[in-house]
Amino acid sequence: MITIKSTYSGELRTENIHIKSQEKVITDAPTDNNGRGEAFSPTDLVCASLCSCMMTIMGIRAQKNDISLEGLEADVTKVMASSPRKISKIKIEFRLKKTNATDSQIAMLKDAALTCPVALSLNPDIKQDVSFNF
Structure with a gap:
């Protein structure tokens, strides 16, 4: 079953x-790679997906253990290599x-x-630098 339908709209969008x-x-392609940068770049979405997945899985564990994660926030920084x-x-x-x-529940959430x-799922060459300020 198809999950996503993707279309190239032109102009790197x-x-x-x-x-x-x-x-x-x-x-959109980012401005440093010939794009307009008017939307998430594909690599931005990879980073957002990692953060969203982490939050979702923590949320699932929190629900099962009556833990409140209301107000959980994250700042995400993407670092690109050039060659x-x-x-x-x-x-x-x-x-x-x-x-x-x-x-112990915080340790479980971090794990x-x-x-x-x-x-x-990410390539192990991508360093995942994650900190938790709970």
Whole structure:
């Protein structure tokens, strides 16, 4: 079953439609790679996917353990290598001002994040620098 329908719109832009929900994501090449930079670049989406997957898996574990993650935020930084052009590092800084999680539950949440499906799917050459400020 098809998950996403993608179309090249020209001028280094793509349109991607999630079949089930009909939600749309546009990508543009970044300005440092001949693009307009008016939308997420494909490599931006890789970084956002890693962060979103980590948050989702932590959320699943939190729900099962009656832990509040409300207000969980993250800053994501993408670092590109030039030769060849590829993502060399993804830095994610999680912040949560208030939680009812115990120290052992926080350790469980961190492990869940670091072993999420996207984290495990990325090339091991991509450094995943993740910090948790809970």
